[in-house]
Amino acid sequence: MIRRAAPLLSVFALLLVVWYVAAVWLNLDLARTLADDDATPRQIWLATLAQDRPLLPAPHQIIVEMWTSIFDHPVTSAKSLVLHAAVTAYAAALGLAIALVLGIVLAVGIVHVRTLDRSLMLWIIASQTVPILAIAPMVVVVLGNAGLTGVLPKALIAGYLSFFPIATGMVKGLRSPDPMQRDLMRTYSASGVQVFARLRWPASMAFLFPALKVAATLALVGAIVAELPTGAQAGLGARLLSGSYYGQTLQIWAALFMASLLALLAVALVDLLQLGLVRQRGGRL
Amino acid sequence: MAVDLVMAPAAASARAAASIVVEAADLAIAFESGGQRTTALEGVSLAINRGSFVSLIGPSGCGKTTLLRAIADLEQPTSGRLTVNGMSPERARLERAYGYVFQAPALYPWRSVERNVMLPLEIMGMAAAERRQRAARYLDLVGLGEFRRRFPWQLSGGMQQRVSIARALSFEPALLLMDEPFGALDEITRDGLNLHLHQLWRSTGMTAVFVTHSIPEAVYLSTRIVVMSPRPGKVVEVIDVDLAAERDLDIRESPAFLRVAHRVREALRAGHSYD
Amino acid sequence: MSAGVALLLLAIFGPLGLALLSRGEGWAARVATPLLFGAMVLAAWQIVCVGFGVPSILLPAPSQIVVAFGTHLSTLGVDFVQTVLRAVLPGWAIGSAAGLLAALLLDRSAFLRRGVLPLGSLVSAMPVVGIAPIMVMWFGFDWQSKAAVVVVMTFFPMLVNALAGLESTGAMERDLMRSYGARDWQTMLKLRLPNALPFVFTALKLNSTLALIGGIVAEFFGTPIVGMGFRISTEVARMNLDVVWAEIVMAALVGSLSFAALALIERAVTFWHPSFRE
Known part of the structure; x- marks a missing residue:
């Protein structure tokens, strides 16, 4: 435990030091211009770490900002970071759920129906090389024109992004049983459904979970970016954008940290689900 | 009685030290893992004479x-003494005193067969023309x-292992260390390679240490067999193998061969290897 | 009415054609099937848009997008230069090179590696595009801030992959180098770097997509009046969807072509890797 924690903590400490040095260095000009004429160098140094709109906020400023925006406002207030995080997380989760269902259904189809495999697989693979996120603003606006607003357009974008890793992962996973394992099922003259339920599906889990982690992160990115074009009122993307407009660096950093926390939480949740399955399977996926 | 099993190291060095390539005295190696x-x-004492073919079996x-890895300076002895050519294993390694053949060919897939054989020569700083010449010579030697010009993965397993032997021979070490080099091959391929290796050893006159768990292989190839438990x-x-120096594959059906094989099996049994 | 009939015919004969074509063996059938599918999607799209009079502020027909691509060619060119050549390409190159260099340095210290590696995977899980507004604040509205976003986005995937590649060398191969008394730099040059190449290419390919996403999305946070992301966000607001689609087509082309180019180079350089052997 200590062997593992020591390097991590050292690197973390080093990062903090670098961050503080960088904050002082980057904010020095700002602190100088804002300081009183008779300010001592020491006062100016300290001021670099206490600016309202610093070029680079010090870590403790971000933590304080996060603390106040989480705990000092009611959850329903527009100033509450919890509200914004929840709005984004809701869209991402909804999108992920859509992607999970569609991705698995399509993967099952591709594995079992040759026509689907031949028609779709190339496009699914090719789409991973394309910056799909670029269509996010258009989807939001077009759906808005068609009368669809609120969480659904965001969820659709989040789902669209996370759909591809799930579909490709599941196709790989459902195809992962080796010929010997499949031949075994043949010797039992097992039906297609039996082969699926007893071989392909269990085997695909080792591929589903890694895909799910990637997909969860992408869903979050999708939801955040989907909040940019419409000038959404709530959500982490909206916080980033308004912070960017008004030069509220602390707000940007707090939103960014919150987004990272959400991503970590999502990955941890998938890990937890995976752990449950791993336990059931005697320690291996 | 075996001349090269020496229980008293002092006596060993008194004997013709120049003819001893590898010498171990009361060698012990322990591994620490997870506390x-x-x-x-434990307590391994052993001397290997120049020009002999010694198998370690067990x-x-x-x-x-x-x-074998300790001789190659790939493991560190916990206690005892170990010398290679009268030097520490580390010195011997840095002076490129031995060639090592692993259980798998361990060829680099991005290099052609020829360039694989030239790899140690590049590292040792040999001129390009000489490298090419050596590679050609030793590739010819293993046939x-x-x-x-091919790449390793375009060759069969047996051919790959022959390339790795050519690679070990290419810098002409006085000592060839082999760790179950044919363990992963089928028996027919293995027979062919045994014959090949025997002829190679006969023609080069080098010292060979060979790890195996096949009794016929050990008897066929060796001048001495060290049975371990x-x-x-x-x-x-x-066990001394008192068979003719020149051997073909048929020798394995001769009574003399079977007698030695039986002695090896008895020794293994005495070491509780079949328990 | 005739559009309905056309759509019906497409819905009946299209899948039939796909089913027949997908029975074929050989590469011709393998290529033709997805192409036919793509053509069917385009045809259906065209029929729906034209036949049912879908307003182009909702969905322009493929033909309109092609026309827009032609008429706005100069705009597209300017945007391409701004986003791809000025921001994405240098950012991708710098970020990937820095990641590789960092991996080579970290390789020297097991302690640092154990500390940085979890951090690297942590960052990989984060929505890194979110740093775009900060980079705009630091480096201004022009391409520099976009390149900076791309650098940050591409750095960690390369670091993590390259480190994994350097670690992936087999014990036997390393013992072999040791038995030759090879120096560290010799082992690096002759064994570990070539062995890590497939990992490096994986990161380069992944990064090419990430870089394009970073470059475009970063422009949503403000740019001078040029660039693919800028064009997409402003023309969406002005309901010129055909221009937006033209930009998206260009982004898709740039993305898939650069990926394909990298894949070709990879094939030439790491021909020996099991995934390419014939």
């Missing part, structure tokens, strides 16, 4: 590979001259 100490080798876990790894017996 648990496993003794891989069941899994008897430390035969560990002993793969015409495959030099597990938990902890120890030398049970050293």
Whole structure:
């Protein structure tokens, strides 16, 4: 435990030091211009770490900002970071759920129906090389024109992004049983459904979970970016954008940290689900 | 009685020291993992003469590979003394005194067969023309001259292992260390390679240390067989192979051959290898 | 009415054609099937848009997008230069090179590696595009801030992959180098770097997509009046969807072509890797 924690903590400490040095260095000009004429160098140094709109906020400023925006406002207030995080997380989760269902259904189809495999697989693979996120603003606006607003357009974008890793992962996973394992099922003259339920599906889990982690992160990115074009009122993307407009660096950093926390939480949740399955399977996926 | 199993190291060095290539005295090697100490080798004393072909045989876990790796300076002895050519294993390694052949060919897939054989020569700083010449010579020697432009993965397993032997020979070491080089091959391929290796050893006159768990292979190839037993790894017996120097594959059906094989099996049994 | 009939015919004969074509063996059938599918999607799209009079502020027909691509070619060119050549390409190159260099340095210290590696995977899980507004604040509205976003986005995937590649060398191969008394730099040059190449290419390919996403999305946070992301966000607001689609087509082309180019180079350089052997 200590062997593992020591390097991590050292690197973390080093990062903090670098961050503080960088904050002082980057904010020095700002602190100088804002300081009183008779300010001592020491006062100016300290001021670099206490600016309202610093070029680079010090870590403790971000933590304080996060603390106040989480705990000092009611959850329903527009100033509450919890509200914004929840709005984004809701869209991402909804999108992920859509992607999970569609991705698995399509993967099952591709594995079992040759026509689907031949028609779709190339496009699914090719789409991973394309910056799909670029269509996010258009989807939001077009759906808005068609009368669809609120969480659904965001969820659709989040789902669209996370759909591809799930579909490709599941196709790989459902195809992962080796010929010997499949031949075994043949010797039992097992039906297609039996082969699926007893071989392909269990085997695909080792591929589903890694895909799910990637997909969860992408869903979050999708939801955040989907909040940019419409000038959404709530959500982490909206916080980033308004912070960017008004030069509220602390707000940007707090939103960014919150987004990272959400991503970590999502990955941890998938890990937890995976752990449950791993336990059931005697320690291996 | 085995001349090269020496219980008293002082006596060993008194004897013709120049003819001894590898000498171990009361060698012990232990591994530490997760707070648990496993003794891989204990009290191993042994001398290997110049020009001999010595096999280390024993069941899994008897430390035969560990002993070979210690000679190659790939493992560090916990106690005891070990010299190679009268030097520490590390000096011997840095002076490129031995060639090592692993259980798998360990060829680099991005290099052609020829460039694989030239790899140690590049590292040792040999001129390009000489490198090419050496590679050609030793690939011819293992019978793969015409495959030099191919890539390892385009060759069969047996051919790959022959390339790796050519690679070990290419810098002409006085000592060839082999760790179950044919263990992963089918028996027919293995027979062919045994014949090949025997002729190679006869023609070069080098010293060879060979780890195996096949009794016929050990008897066929060796001038001496060191039988080892597990938990902890120890030398049970050293058996001289008094067969003709020139051997073909048919010798394995001769009574003399079977007698030696029987002695090896008895020694293994005495070392509780079949328990 | 005739559009309905056309759509019906497409819905009946299209899948039939796909089913027949997908029975074929050989590469011709393998290529033709997805192409036919793509053509069917385009045809259906065209029929729906034209036949049912879908307003182009909702969905322009493929033909309109092609026309827009032609008429706005100069705009597209300017945007391409701004986003791809000025921001994405240098950012991708710098970020990937820095990641590789960092991996080579970290390789020297097991302690640092154990500390940085979890951090690297942590960052990989984060929505890194979110740093775009900060980079705009630091480096201004022009391409520099976009390149900076791309550098940050591409750095960690390369670091993590390259480190994994350097670690992936087999014990036997390393023992072999040791038995030759090879120096560290010799082992690096002759064994570990070539062995890590497939990992490096994986990162380069992944990064090419990430870089394009970073470059475009970063422009949503403000740019001078040029660039693919800028064009997409402003023309969406002005309901010129055909221009937006033209930009998206260009982004898709740039993305898939650069990926394909990298894949070709990879094939030439790491021909020996099991995934390419014939």
